[in-house]
Amino acid sequence: MRIKSIYPVPMTETGEHLIKGLNKDQADAVLSTSGPNMIIAGAGSGKTKVITHRLAYILDRKLADSFNVLSLTFTNKAAMEMRERIEKLIGPEAKNLWMGTFHSIFARILRVDAQKLGYTNAFTIYDSEDSVSLIKTILKELNLDDKTYKPKSILSAISNAKNYLIDAEEFENKYVLDDLSEKASKVFRIYTNRCFQANAMDFDDLLVKPIELFEKFPEVLHKLQHRFKYIMVDEFQDTNFAQYLITRKLAAVHENICVVGDDAQSIYSFRGANIQNILNFAKDYPDTKVFKLEQNYRSTGIIVQAANEIILNNKDQIQKTVFTKNESGDLIRIIEAETDLTEAMKVCDLIREQKQVLNLFNKDFAILYRNNAQSRAIEDALRKTGIAYRIYGGLSFYQRKEIKDIVAYLRLSINQKDEEALKRVINYPVRGIGNTTLTKLLTLASEKNVPLGEIVFNIDKHISGRTSAPLREFAKMIENFTEKAEQFDAFTAADYISKSSGVLKDLHSDNTVEGLSRYENVQELLNGIREFCLNEENEDKSLRTYLSSIALDTTQNADSEEDKVSLMTIHSAKGLEFPSVFVIGMEEELFPNSMSVHSRADLEEERRLFYVAVTRAMKRLCLSFCKVRFKYGTLHSQMPSRFLREVNPALVHTLVKEKQSEILKNFVRPQPLRAVVNPLPVSETSFPEIIGDDLSDLAEGMLVEHHKFGKGKVLSLEGSATEKKATIIFADKGQKVLLLKYARLKILS
Numbered sequence: 001m002r003i004k005s006i007y008p009v010p011m012t013e014t015g016e017h018l019i020k021g022l023n024k025d026q027a028d029a030v031l032s033t034s035g036p037n038m039i040i041a042g043a044g045s046g047k048t049k050v051i052t053h054r055l056a057y058i059l060d061r062k063l064a065d066s067f068n069v070l071s072l073t074f075t076n077k078a079a080m081e082m083r084e085r086i087e088k089l090i091g092p093e094a095k096n097l098w099m100g101t102f103h104s105i106f107a108r109i110l111r112v113d114a115q116k117l118g119y120t121n122a123f124t125i126y127d128s129e130d131s132v133s134l135i136k137t138i139l140k141e142l143n144l145d146d147k148t149y150k151p152k153s154i155l156s157a158i159s160n161a162k163n164y165l166i167d168a169e170e171f172e173n174k175y176v177l178d179d180l181s182e183k184a185s186k187v188f189r190i191y192t193n194r195c196f197q198a199n200a201m202d203f204d205d206l207l208v209k210p211i212e213l214f215e216k217f218p219e220v221l222h223k224l225q226h227r228f229k230y231i232m233v234d235e236f237q238d239t240n241f242a243q244y245l246i247t248r249k250l251a252a253v254h255e256n257i258c259v260v261g262d263d264a265q266s267i268y269s270f271r272g273a274n275i276q277n278i279l280n281f282a283k284d285y286p287d288t289k290v291f292k293l294e295q296n297y298r299s300t301g302i303i304v305q306a307a308n309e310i311i312l313n314n315k316d317q318i319q320k321t322v323f324t325k326n327e328s329g330d331l332i333r334i335i336e337a338e339t340d341l342t343e344a345m346k347v348c349d350l351i352r353e354q355k356q357v358l359n360l361f362n363k364d365f366a367i368l369y370r371n372n373a374q375s376r377a378i379e380d381a382l383r384k385t386g387i388a389y390r391i392y393g394g395l396s397f398y399q400r401k402e403i404k405d406i407v408a409y410l411r412l413s414i415n416q417k418d419e420e421a422l423k424r425v426i427n428y429p430v431r432g433i434g435n436t437t438l439t440k441l442l443t444l445a446s447e448k449n450v451p452l453g454e455i456v457f458n459i460d461k462h463i464s465g466r467t468s469a470p471l472r473e474f475a476k477m478i479e480n481f482t483e484k485a486e487q488f489d490a491f492t493a494a495d496y497i498s499k500s501s502g503v504l505k506d507l508h509s510d511n512t513v514e515g516l517s518r519y520e521n522v523q524e525l526l527n528g529i530r531e532f533c534l535n536e537e538n539e540d541k542s543l544r545t546y547l548s549s550i551a552l553d554t555t556q557n558a559d560s561e562e563d564k565v566s567l568m569t570i571h572s573a574k575g576l577e578f579p580s581v582f583v584i585g586m587e588e589e590l591f592p593n594s595m596s597v598h599s600r601a602d603l604e605e606e607r608r609l610f611y612v613a614v615t616r617a618m619k620r621l622c623l624s625f626c627k628v629r630f631k632y633g634t635l636h637s638q639m640p641s642r643f644l645r646e647v648n649p650a651l652v653h654t655l656v657k658e659k660q661s662e663i664l665k666n667f668v669r670p671q672p673l674r675a676v677v678n679p680l681p682v683s684e685t686s687f688p689e690i691i692g693d694d695l696s697d698l699a700e701g702m703l704v705e706h707h708k709f710g711k712g713k714v715l716s717l718e719g720s721a722t723e724k725k726a727t728i729i730f731a732d733k734g735q736k737v738l739l740l741k742y743a744r745l746k747i748l749s
Contacts, residue, residue: 018057018089022049029291030054033063033230036251036285037258038278042322043265043307043615044298044577051234051260052082055097056089058230066096070228070250072243073101074235098228102243103206109224110201110209116217117209124200131155131191131202138190142183147429147509149183156512157184158191162204163240163272165211168192207242214249225253233259237266237278244277248284255285263318264311267571267609270513275605279316292320298577298618300329302651306621307614310646314604331653334644335624339635340374340585341531343626344381347582350622351387351565354580362388366566366578368613370591372397372517373524374584375567380528382565392568392576398550402507402518403525407547409501410494413481414544416453423452429502432470440467477501490546491530498522527630536736570613581617583610586625586641610643623647695724695740695747703748704728706738711748 019027026046029039030053041047051071059066073079079100086094098105111121126134135151157180161171168189176182195202201209214221231251233239236259239247251257259281266275282288296304304324311317333350337343347367354360367378367389376397382389397403405428408421415421427433444462445452455462457479459471477500485493498504507519533541566578585591592606614621623644628635698704702714712728719725724740738745 018053018060022046022053023295025291025293025295026050026053029293030057032289032291033058033061034256036255036281036288037291038236038281038288039258039260039291039293040318040320041260041262041293042296042320043262043612044296044324045293045322046295046297047234047260047262047293048078048082048085050293051232052085052089054258055082055232056086056094059086059093059097060090064229066093067098068227068229069097069232070105070230071097071099071232072105072234072247073099074238076101076104078234079104102246103203106206106210106246110206110213113213113217113220114209116220117213118196119199119201122199124198125206126195126200126202128155128203130200134194135187135191138187138194142186142190144183147506149180149187150510150512150515152510152512152515153180154184154187157181158188159204160272161188162208163242165208165242165245204242207240207246210246211242211249221249224250229254229256231257233257234261236261236281237263237275238268238271238273239277240272240274244274255287257285263316264314264608265574265612267574267605267612269602269605275316279318294320294322296322296324296615297326299324299615300326300619302329302331303614303617303621306332306647306651307611309648310607310614310643311611313646314607315600316604330620332647332651333620333622333653334586334647335622336640337624337626338628339531340377340626340629341381343584343624344377345385347378347584347622347624348381348385348387350582351580352385354620360579362563362565364579365582366392366568366573366576366580366616367582367584368568368570368573368616369584370570370593370609371520372400372569373520374590376521376524376528378567378584382567387565388563389565389567392566392572397521397524400518400521402503402522405503406494406498406501406522406525407550409481409497409503410485410543410547412478413485413493413497414547416457416478416482417451419452422456425501426456426474429506431474433474437467437471441471485543489533489541490543491526491533491541493543494529494546495526498526523631530630530634534739536738570609573616574612577616577618579618580620580622581613582622582624583613584624585629586623586644587629587638588641590629590638591641591643607643607646695743695745698726698740698745698747705746705748706736706743712736 019030022030026049029037029050033054039047039050041050055069055071058064058069071079071082073082083094083097083099086097100108107125110119110123114121114123132151132155135154136146139146139149139151139154161167161175166175168185168191171188172185176185195205228250231247233247238261247257247259259278261278263275263278266273266278269275282290299307301324304322304326308322335343335346335350337346351362351365354365355362369375369378375391379389379397391397398407405425408418408424411418411421412425423438426438440463441452441455445455448455456471457475459468459475463471481493481497481500484496487493488496504519504522507515507522510516510518529546532538532546538545566576570583589597591610592603596602596606625638625640625644627638629638630636698714698717700714700716703711704714705711706728715727715729717724717726725737726740726743726745727737
């Protein structure tokens, strides 16, 4: 955006124009420029405005030249927006600020002095794809199987070590604990040498090498310490050890360092972020002046109070009391649903109701979830109800690579002429059918004017020698899948195919955070297929019918309309705000995550993540959970999240035991409270179970009632224990076969 007016705000001798319109805490933070400062910025408290006005004030008052001010951010977008704001406040001098991400700023510094470390100034920066490719090459040279020793897992181990300034030698001497770490240490050493030989640095090196430079060449550090008279660090709660040490070293001379952040929003420990950096800042700098931005301009009083009381349950925190002068607003809603499908439909119904009653648009809504796999059910529901949506910061569930890989196998199993599916999976997982072979096959198919599948599934007629062996095995495997698809229902076939193809094993062996997410996504796809098979309304439960249904569903949302509901993980939602927010999947072992309940530190980070979710809401907040959820192809009973019990029940309008069809009829917008002055006492909210009768004595001829199908008569019973089924004739819905453990029947006589 071009700046039309250099000085849109009249300049004054005292810089008063830069604090005009700020509240007292914001103004105090802007005017405090000397020594160490820490700004604790509560959610929605105008943090960016304070940062930009403070930097503008330093330049406006001539406390330092713009070349002598360093401002570190965590995204290029944030840096660009801040620079534009400062330029509007004080003019083009803002262009000269050293402002950017840690990586961009220190890449710039390294370009000047890289030769001191043996690099040229034209060193290459490897992205993660380059690093993975190099590690694959090293594994091959070491005769190590990259299926057993995943390149991404090894890169993750190397990256974690670098974040704590552990080099290859120290890693080998101190951190080899098992076979994987022993192999990782060998790769680490070779990887380090190869990067150096290639005159290349990876992203982690952009933080590690400056520290090495400072230690080996103190004159470089001395130069930078005197250059940067003022240092500001945004999102300080998200810094890792290397970032903390760099800023500490650079600020050692002037100590005019200001860190900005919110310990209550520290949610990136899995990336190496250390909350102790912000918690201990005042100990590192005893003269620190602390400013707390506690007025929330974003959310209603109800939401602010709920968030305050939630985060009070954390022990490790900087105490603050966020408040707002906004209206109290609507009560928080808690939705109880039977399954993740009914949860998704209830959310869709409430979105439609709020749009009608409150004149909201799709773009006013956000649906947040703990992990990506949860988007599948809500995406399906949104498509079925005709609500446009977008996946923020990621792909639609059905567009993710791992999902498209499995679906390609399923498509090929029912249609061996599906060329796109065949090309996608012919060498995944790797089975020795490379690009050269595939090109040869495509050329042969073109010459003979036949489908690619005709060549592959009759390979002995077209190709001989070693090349034909892996193709013959692949064709045999797909033909086996075709038989299973014809014999069994969609879930049984898909479960078999996902395992026998090797895809599940390949994903399961990747123990990175991303690998776990991909594995969970495939499990969620299988959950969806299982639900398709259990749905009594689907008479044809074949794999062919299932694929047809999702092919139709996944094309319905492909439009250019901008008015869309936003779907995203809570991590992706940080820094955003929406008038109406739904947080789904509020269940134990999901949120908080099952891996985060064994230590207080991990559980407190999960609670901070919940705090972030709650504080994204401006006007309305809805939390939902379900009583049973599909996991790994079977239904599991779910317990409401412990975090729900930390939401003050006085702030909650609970929707419990409501049938889906009654939601719209019973929807009553609660009257806003006039004020929320003092915190209200917290007590546990009860979430009663909805269960049917004991069916152990159910017999043929009995009259029963089903929550959906109405009254009926038991015709026959078969099976035993947990797999017992009943054939029931219903007055309105005809004959149904129900699995008793999920049927929730009421016995009438």
